[in-house]
Amino acid sequence: MSKILVTGATGNVGRHVVTELAEAGIEVRALVRDPSKARLPEGVEVVRGDLTRPETLEAALDDVESVFLVWPGFAAETAEPVIKAIAQHARRLVYLSANGADLADGEEPTIFHQAVERLIRQSGISWTMLRPGGFAANTLMWADQIKQGVVRWPFGAASRPLIHEKDIAAVAVHALTSAGQAGAVHVLSGPEQLTQAEQVRVIGEAVGREVRWEELPVEEARPLLLAAWGDEKFVDGALRAWGEFVASPEKGTDTVARLLGRPALTFRQWALDHAADFR
DSSP states (O other), X not given: OOEEEESSTTSTTHHHHHHHHHHTTOOEEEEESOGGXXXXXXXXXXXXOOTTXXXXXXXXXXTEEEEEEOOOSSOOTTHHHHHHHHHHHOSEEEEEOOTTOOOOTTOOOXXXXXXXXXXXXXXXXXXXXXXXXXXXXXXXXXXXXXXXXXXXXXXXXXXXXXXXXXXXXXXXXXXXHXXXXXXXXXXXXXXXXXXXXXXXXXXXXXXXXXXXXXXXXXHHHHHHHHHHHOOHHHHHHXXXXXXXXXXXXXXXXXXXXXXXXXXXXXXXXXXXXXXXXXX
């Protein structure tokens, strides 16, 4: 199999994609901003590049057949030249998108993933979209509060089947290395529904500490999240989604099990894997 380029190679998902490909004996190239800090498996080719600066990608794309694309940040304004460059060099693109990114012809994008997906579809390259729902890793935002024993957050009753980043990476490797993936859209989730309050309890059990949930009113949460995340539309979208997940929990899928032939990893397994991050 020809060389695969992994972007976001030091991130939560990309690092596991690189590791799985390398362990399978597949030639993998990792795109990173600072190779000196990459800390990737031995034998992986590491190249310097930045997706927000398309002119830095030429060397990274040389002799590449497939690309795993993780788009940085919340904006898609600079995506078009990057996707054009990928389409000129590679034959296959697997994009880490988000659940709910469907966009009708002529409809204006409301989230950046929709805009990036549209550019990919128009590029002419063979593509596969990965659309995970809630990431288990997003609960790392509670780490400091969990260390104090109390999590103050809005919508404790919001329920989602959070997915382990290892499962997203495993599906990405499957899509990058398997036939029949052209034009596939994989909606991904974890195997179980847990409310945010239950997620906090499970993390506490994983680290051996009792952790209490304390409901935070939305009017107090919004300015805190805006200060932390800096994107008003993203903050309002997150609050709106959590509110909706109280009455209508995010739907789960069997995609991970169906594609990989094994059960998806549980949130408890994720919490055990990351227990050190909460201690």
